[in-house]
Amino acid sequence: MKEATYDVIISGAGPVGLFLACELALAKCRVLILEKTDNPYSPLKQLPFGIRGLSAPTIEALYRRGLLSELEIHKRLKNPHTTAVQQGPRRQVGHFAGIPFHEGDIDISQWKHRLPSSTETNLITEMEEIETVLTRRAEVLGVEIKRGLALTSLHQTEDGVTVQSDEQSFHSLWLVGCDGARSIVRKAGGFEFAGTEPEFTGYSTKVDIVDPEKLKPGRNLTKEGMYLQSQPGFIVIQDFDGGAFHNSEKPITLEHVQEVLRRISDAEVTISALHFATTWTDRARQATSYRNGRILLAGDAAHIHSPLGGQGLNLGLGDAMNLGWKLAATIHGKAPNGLLDSYHTERYPIGAQVLDWSRAQVMIMKPNPESRALNSIIRDLMDTQDTATYMAGRVWGIFTHYDLGGTNPLVGYSVPNFEFEDGRKIGEFMIDGQGILLDFDTNPSLKTLANEYGNRIKYVSGRAKEQLGLRSALIRPDGIIAWASEGEPDLQSARQEASLWFTQLIS
Incomplete structure (x- = not known):
């Protein structure tokens, strides 16, 4: 067996590859990124073409890793497509198929898990800025980035993956394709890429x-x-x-x-x-599986669609946040059975929803009478509060949810940014990428349970200003609530849920 030089090789140094590398390096994995271009900058990544709207899950992810404060453009640029006369309650804050929805029409009280202490629901950045921030963090964490090296071929065995770039070869335990819509990893890795052909x-x-x-x-x-x-x-x-x-x-x-x-x-x-x-x-395609042995896909390598609505970047960064901790746990031998496979199980439906969302926008933009009629109806509906709120929730990722079962309505959703009575916020405890057992009642039994998992689960206790009816919750490293209790916690169910996502210390 050839000894692996790296734990993971990532093909592609775009935002998805960089963020995934940061997540893996945060968990002490050895990571190499291969990027085909020498120069990371291009006109498409700069204003105005490089403008991207960050959705709520992306903003939360960057905040929880201490990266949000490094973004500057959103502080001076609210919405580049609006003019001064559109400010105030009718300020445009998004669109569906070019049909705007406005700030004053959105009823955020319908989003029950959004607290006053939550991060923004949407922010503006540009590709160049976010890549600069993520590159800087990746290098601080020890990620090796080789530019001007395109992956040309790969060979997978039961023990690892060897990739070729011209005359150089590199070996790792795992390979992740974050190399975009024309992904070499996807093609060489034998992934099926199913979907629909373009309209324009x-x-x-x-x-x-x-x-x-x-x-x-x-x-x-x-x-x-x-x-x-x-x-x-x-x-x-x-x-x-x-x-x-x-x-x-x-x-x-x-x-x-x-x-x-x-x-x-x-x-x-x-x-x-x-x-x-x-x-x-607007070609819309998705890999039928995000994993083939020791090769995985994320971002545009796993799914492509029209850029209408700007959801591609957010979808890819969501892939990275979901995959990073699971792959790291697998590498370190700390992954329960099926943990890595849950990456595809959870992210594939999210990708499929975004592809359908994109297809729907294209259909009502087509230059024919049927589409124009639908466009007119949607335009009228967009001026209602319920529709504007729904559209904003979809575009900004407010409704992103994994089907994890459980009886509490917050299970499967991103944890609200609970603010404790001393001013601390739960997001501030997530910078190191650990799981969290949140206990508003300082229950000794829950603290004992968290201690059984060592540094895999961090015990955080204290009263919060708003608790949304919760008394305790188990939070995964990606910020998703895996278990929650509104009353006296059922330790058996808490222990059972913890065992699905984390491995206990060996006694």
């Missing part, structure tokens, strides 16, 4: 326009498709050609962009310079 070719461009006044600002549905002018010269276009141009791999010329823009906008605009252009589609 999307264009993201930076151009000089001689007569920009001919284009309307903001997002515009037309009889031929959609165009968005977020800032002068930054144009996004959707051409419902079934993805034909994107799939043709033809060069994107000034003349072509001008022709498409004129046709979609029905305006005779003239482009004098093309500085940057890329294409994308």
